[in-house]
Amino acid sequence: MGLVDLLFGILSAAAFGAAFGVVFTRNTIYSALFFVSHLLCLGVLYALMQAPLLGVIQVMVYAGAVMVLFIFAIMILDISDFEDDEIGERPKALVAATALVLTFTGMFFAYTKGLTIKTALAEPAHGLQPLDTDNVVRVARVLFRDHVITFELIGILLLVAVVCVMVMAKRRLEN
Amino acid sequence: MAPDLSLLMGAFMVLAADIPLRSQSNKRVIEAITTVALGLAAFFVIYSWRLQTTVVGTVFVADHLAALSKIGLIAIGGTVLVLVRRQGQQSGLLVGEFYALLLFSLAGMTFFASSNHLILTFTALETFSLAMYVLAGFRKQESYGREAALKYFILGAFAAAFFLLGMVLIFGAVGSVEYSKIGEVMRSLPQDSPRAMLLMMGLLLVCVTFAFKIGLAPFHLWVPDVYEGATTPVTAFLSAGAKIAGFAGLARLALNLPFERLSLPIVLGSLAVLTIVLGNVGALRQLTIKRLFAYSSIAHSGYALVGLVGGGSGGPAAVMRYVLIYGLMNFLCFALLTSIENGQRNATIEDIQGIGFERPFFGMAMAIAMFSMAGLPPTAGFLAKFGVFKVALETGHTKIAIAAILGSVISAAVYLRVLVALYMRPKLKEAATPNWEWSLGLSVALSSLLLIYWGVLPGSLYALTAGL
Amino acid sequence: MLLSLILWSPLLAGLLLALLPAEGFARIRQVALLMSLIHFGITLYLLRHFDPTLASMQYVERFDWLPEMGVRYSLGVDGISILLIVLNGLLTPFAILCSWKAISERVKEFHVLIFALQSAVHGVFMSQDLFLFYIFWEASLLPMYFLIGVWGGERRLYATLKFVLYTLAGSLLMLLAMIAMAFIAKEQTGHLSFDFSTWRTLKIPLEQQRWLFLAFFLALAVKVPLWPLHTWLPDAHVEAPTAGSVLLAGVLLKLGSYGMLRFCPTLFPEAAILFQKPIVIFCLIGTILGAAMVLVQDDFKKMVAYSSVSHMGLCVLGIFSFNLGGQQGAVLTMLNHGLSTGALFLIVGIFYERTHTRDLHVYGGAVVKMPLLGLLFLPIAMSSMGVPGTNGFVNEFLVLRGAYLYQPWVGVVAAGSIVLGAAYMLRLTQRVMYGPLKSPVMEHLVDLDSRELAQLSILVLLIFLFGIFPNLMLSRSEASVHEGLLLMMRGALPNAIP
Amino acid sequence: MFMSVEFALTLAVMIFSLGALGVMLRRDPLVMFICIEMMFNAANFALVAISQYLGLIEGQALVFIVIAVAAAEVAVGLAIIIAIFRNEKHVDVDAISQLRG
């Protein structure tokens, strides 16, 4: 077990713990902060998994921009004192959590026919260079060559989002 | 890609025109732009009708299925315009943003229908979904509208997450999420190998989202709430548009993937039967007309799905016919609803009680719509149902067909109840008075006639779907 | 094109009627009556030029309709259907006449629906393509749905929904079976087909035949209605307006028995023989229980309605006796039941218009006030209980003989219905016509007016005519019935008959 | 040991289900929405792991796209939530249940 591997394990545990925290803290703002840490952990994990570009984007876009939006919204609505009742009954919630997680994971294992998930995956391509060499270039190549239409559509999607936000945010639509 | 792009261009134009024109004339211009965009898109679809399938960058195909669903979607867009003309003022829909979002979401749907790659499917799905969330909540001054938007959004996003997980699993099992590659790999794998199983899990998760969008039980719970909360033209759009797009997507899956090799027929069949039953019994006791149509929309999703249980051969054609006819019936129903809607209150069955004979046009159109919805000859609704049952039997799913057909009996009870109210009960004091704007009246007349025409001479409809 | 003319002319007449101003009730009625009479004339023309010696379809019209599904617009008549077409043509003027006073609201719509119903029923009898058959079959539901629902009695909504849903549940199963048959046709002939003549040539394994047969049979049995699927009938009859009852009993029930005679044995011969016994038992139960149930009804119309259950049970018994006599008797039953029960419903309507009640407790002694009706009531009642000299005797005789030929005990049990039939019909006659005048309601009865007199006396004349000269009808249907039986036997016992 | 595709996928599925649970459990719409984002992220995480295992760069491109879509969705979602809770004083999804039946 190498150092990287250990790091991976620790970060994974942290990500899971943070996720747990998101669901089980009563306070909205704590949930948001747990989620930020969850995202940060994931960002590092991405970097560890030969995806440095995604790691960076994860930290910048998700943990940065998106979460700022969230916290902004929380602050605007001034709902920090709102506390969930259900979460108040932690034992019950915990049982539910365990049950659902186990069900889902169990279902997943049932489909992959056991814990050796590898047999359920496609054959890995051998002899290629690791993904983190020329990572940005290669991602960009896929993105702008194979998925150029999708990429363009994302642009539209963002525009749609802008219009949507505008509609929802304006006080009255009629002149 | 021309039709999709012309819709997008239209949306841009609307947005652009909306800024300088802040006067009353604005509405006219924007409506005109939208109409032209729709017309142009329709023109491109028809122009390229007979062309061979083209694939753009492996993710986008313009084939027959896509063209068919696009023409349907454009028609739905047109009908929404008609409904808005009658009702836009009172619902606050006569603004540039509405038209822009309408066109955007239509474009999203056309992309969705043309997508040959799960990631494009996902993006397109999100595009039209985002627009729809907001359209549903367009009446945001009212709590109903806001509630509809919130429910639709949270559940929609939730369902999208399942899509995503499913896509990932498929990627893991296949190494790609291009439909044709998935299909290839699937055919090459033995049915109970772990890879095939994982693939199936992914596929099922993807299907959850499709099912959510088209309102299949048990993923249908949002449907009546959102439909009721949205303004009537938007409801019409949500039910017909999402259905055409969603079923086009499912049909494309069916065309590419060997459904019969998985246990999908059983799963889809159970979903279909459950949907039919829950949709119809849910509608049995509804008083609000819009909610009733919402439940009926659910039930119709179930019927359309019956056509897909057997997979790719013949199924997609039957399903597309079904949803196209459903779109027509749906428009007719909502147009009739629009015609009696005055003010904010949702019309109930009691409002139309006993007015059938005094308002023969309204009554006849409603009767045709209801008979067609119930699937009684000689209306197009009968042929639509006939088509999907035929496919189910052809592919050997007799039990599903029988269950679905027994569900039809309940549906007959639902729709005949409307006619009972309309013709056979005494008129109440506050009965509604249909109010026709010319385009609405004309389109109601045309669509009623078309329902009968297709019921008697469905040749053209069959020609449309030939070769699927 | 004669058949198309007969098929569509009522609908056209209905559309024409729709153009008339809605206020002129009298004009609407007159025009409707005139058109229905002209139409009846056309059906008589058809009857006259029909060649009874041929077993095959005549006046065949065939066009491709939905080539994608192998559906054709294909019409034709043989000896069985032509009689029913004429019956349908005959009863419509009666339906219009008996509504002359009874229907005073939405007169135009009423007549349009009557005509629509006539077209649909014609369509069922003429279709040689099963898809077309099914379309007309379902289409015949809708006018009746409105006729009961709009112009019916107090519980009309319950009755009309029950009627439609009951029938629909059955017929949808038949639809599935039809689709399945089309695929079998595709397997064996290479293309989808709903054509009856094609279907007759198919060789279907028994396993499949069973289910197809049951699906067909159930749908038809609901319509007939065969016990225990009959409970919609009393409700529908009781609530329907007189014209609705006349047409319901007169022609709509015949759709079921016609379908049984035409399709069940010929398409699924082996299954038909397999299920012969249980079906016969159900018929017997229906015939006997139906008659027994008439005895204890206190509602005039319900009595007549239950008597239909009994009579139609006999009709199906005749069909499933699978011999010439029985089936000929069944054909006659269809026609005669149309005449006699139609007439009985007319009488119910005549009384209801005067008394506004159907409760037999207040009836009695009507003959004092209505001697003319007394004169005409008797032959109708006699026809219903199958007294010789009236048409009812011939069919009962033939059906019972057919049942006896199938198995003697069946004949014996079925013959019990002639006793029960007499019992309930005489009881009905007595409770309505005889005895002292019991209630003030009956004091104000007036005798038949000329319109009612004309209706009933025509029916009575026909009752006698077909009772004395049954060959008039039998000779027309014999060849076709014989052909159907032959086909069935060939299918069921391929070795026995060359 | 940890850095294997099995571990990553299992973790992803667990986080995904935790997120789903959060949506069902929490009544605060913002937290519900955060949970949905968590589900998206779990899927992304799995995708990255798979693409590393398979050696396919396309997986990373897909993640890129998903992040962009998610960002757009967040914008719209927050707008809707804010539009609602500007009018209602309390923040409780269960209170938003006028439409029913």
Added chain:
Amino acid sequence: MKTLYLVLFLPLLTAIFIRLGGARMSKRAVSVLATSSVFVAFGFAIMSFIALSRIEPPRAATLIIFEWLRLGSMSIDFSLLLDPLSAVMICVITGVGTLIHLYSSAYMEEEEGTEFARYYSYLNFFIFSMLTLVLSANFVVMFIGWELVGVSSYLLIGFYRTKESAANAGKKAFIVNRIGDLGFVLAIFVLMGVFGSTDFNVILPSANQLGVGSVLATTTALLLFMGAMGKSAQVPLHVWLPDAMEGPTPVSALIHAATMVTAGVFMISRCHAIFELSPVAMHAIAWIGAITAIFAASIGLVQNDIKRVMAYSTLSQLGYMIMAVGVGAYSAGFFHLFTHAFFKALLFLGCGSVMHALHGELDMTKMGGLRSKLPITYWTVLVGCLCLVGFPGTSGFFSKDEILYQVLTSAHGSIGLWMVGTLTSLMTAFYVSRFFFKVFHGKTRLDHNVFEHAHESSAPMAVPLLALAVLSIGAGLLGLPHFISHWQPFEHWLAPVFSDLVRSEGHSESLGLPIGLMALYTLLAISGIGVCWRLFANVSETPTKIAVSFSYLHQLLWNKYYIDEIYDFVFVRTLFGMSRRVVRWIDQGMIDGSIHLISDSAQSLGIWSREKLHNGYARFYAGALVFGTVLMLALALFTN
């Protein structure tokens, strides 16, 4: 032979004409028209009879009117058969019919014009039906006539249709007759199955095909006899006949004494070839006849209603006839039918005359001493009574004697039957004379006013009485016992019909037995009359005492063995009770119940989905989504 058309259709046409137009004609015109039409028919019947007699034996002529029904290769014609049997019958029917028509014109004169016309129309229709029955040349036509006779009897019994009891009686008669008809029609099916035809000409000569003594033959015979039981009112289907007295008295005379009720005897005689095949059936028939005879006679002993006494006496005499044909003595039975037609019609008309004089009084305990007031009636009824009792020299004496003789000596007969018959004969003497003395002799118990105003009726009523009285006496001459005369016109005439029967016994072998028997019967008749004279000719306490001392027996007889009550309880109530239960339990409970259950469960599923499923909570919807997903995955997993 074409005259048969006239015989047959003249009454029918008159019936239709009077029914449709009679209301506008005067009563006189109606009665004249109707009576003359039957009279003319009678004339033609006589002509046919004579024409037939000119034909060489076997005397039979068939007349096909039209093809009634064709079924494949089988064809059923509406055809007539004139042979000695039917020739006698048509003469009796039209002859007695004419007299009754004539009588009715006076008897019914108080009816309104329309009712009067209706009466004659029904009466003529009955004549037509009865003629169809007897003239039929095949079983189907016979059945047609058979049923039509039932119909016209129904109409005539229920003639006073505003009277509930009359309507009930008509209904009862028809339904009971239908039970018999059921057997008849089944027998026809059997015969059609065996012979492929229904023609008498085909079936009867080759009846052996059924197999001598075979189950098939027995079944057929018994089924046919079931029909006869209905029409000829044999136990246990006799219940309708006493009630049938609700009809006008001339109707009782014509239908329920002279013609219709003898149809059974006629039919058995006609089909004797079939009955002869089955000794079992013959025994059953003979015994049923015997039981009916003694059973009805015993009831007749205590009845007070004069028409009912006549009705039970008719039943009893019918029992004799059936017993006769049951032992194979067709000629004898038929002869009794013939004579009985006259004297019983006479008796009924006499009763009618009494009723007419007393304004509808029927209770003999309230009569008495009418001899002086109604001389013609008295003397004619006396003749009828003597015939019925079997007083030597009357026709009844000869015909009954012949029957009892045959019962004793025939191969099918037995001493048991004979004893029953003889006992019945004694009872008959008793109740007939009781009737006679109570009505005509002694002191009158009538209301003074009524008694004073009672007077002999007009000529139209008197003439038939006289004519029938003459015939009752004279008819005996046609069938004198063999040892008295070798001139046997009746038997000789019928011989061709029964030529197939091989007689084992001769008539002229010994004189001792017939003469001894005759003496016995004479003794019995006289002693019966004598006892009655003592008991009833004058008012005395003795009958009451007897009744009291045998009160159980008296009650039993007075209540007609409670048969009506038993039937009502066992059949009618059971049927109605069962039907009500069927309606309530099966129709409404099970069938509609399950239909409603389906619709209710759909409705409640709808309510459930509305309240529990679509509850408005977004979180619940999300949960349903997850739940649905898990279910879907599990389903796919397990079905893969």
